[in-house]
Amino acid sequence: MKIGIFGGTFDPVHTGHLIIAEFIREALSLNQVWFVPAPEPPHKTGLAITDFNIRAEMLELAVQSNPAFTVNRIESDLPQPSFTVHTLKRLTDTYPQNLYFLIIGGDSFAAFRQWKDPESILELCTPAVYPRPGFDYTGISPEVLKKAVMLPWPLVEISSTMIRERVRAGLSVRYLVPEPVENYILTHHLYR
Numbered sequence: 764m765k766i767g768i769f770g771g772t773f774d775p776v777h778t779g780h781l782i783i784a785e786f787i788r789e790a791l792s793l794n795q796v797w798f799v800p801a802p803e804p805p806h807k808t809g810l811a812i813t814d815f816n817i818r819a820e821m822l823e824l825a826v827q828s829n830p831a832f833t834v835n836r837i838e839s840d841l842p843q844p845s846f847t848v849h850t851l852k853r854l855t856d857t858y859p860q861n862l863y864f865l866i867i868g869g870d871s872f873a874a875f876r877q878w879k880d881p882e883s884i885l886e887l888c889t890p891a892v893y894p895r896p897g898f899d900y901t902g903i904s905p906e907v908l909k910k911a912v913m914l915p916w917p918l919v920e921i922s923s924t925m926i927r928e929r930v931r932a933g934l935s936v937r938y939l940v941p942e943p944v945e946n947y948i949l950t951h952h953l954y955r
């Protein structure tokens with residue numbers, strides 16, 4: 764099977780994440796997209812992040828209506844912080860029959876050289892890069908660019924930061940997050 768791996772903090776998951784996953788799923792004919800929340804994202808160490816189980820529960824709610832989407836909590840069993848290379852190694856050991864595509868936003872890909880063991884990542888998967896407003900790939904070597912899939916998908920200007928800021932300010936996040944996620948945020952008084 765062709766599997767898209769979409770790692771992230773998802774604090775909270777937003778409609779942008781779902782749009783990205785669906786465009787890439789369709790363009791690359793992926794059988795499934797596995798959303799992999801990070802308990803402790805390496806680039807966000809020291810920052811206040813919502814509890815892992817709460818973020819994962821919101822993800823479950825967000826993907827429930829798409830049969831090709833699932834949440835995979837594999838990183839909760841791995842040493843922290845959760846490096847992508849370790850996650851991919853565990854996945855390829857556990858399910859060696861799959862072909863993996865790593866779904867990454869343009870901002871994360873722009874910093875790819877600083878990731879742990881980028882060479883091994885490129886051996887384990889093909890990066891599928893979704894463009895993000897304000898980011899380009901000038902620092903990325905031609906060898907890495909050759910291995911990645913990048914299509915002219917429409918830019919999406921939604922971020923989890925925007926969602927948290929809007930909730931904190933008492934503004935609506937309707938349509939910016941799926942309805943069950945909006946309800947979850949409100950009933951659990953998140954981001955206040």
Ligand code: ATP
Binds near residue numbers: 772869871895919924
């Ligand atoms: P925050 O605003 O808290 O930094 P975020 O919106 O970037 O969060 P993450 O969960 O950190 O969300 O991102 C997970 C992955 O999704 C990353 O690869 C990120 O680049 C990508 N991503 C998130 N939003 C977008 C977007 N609007 N366009 C392109 N990529 C995105």
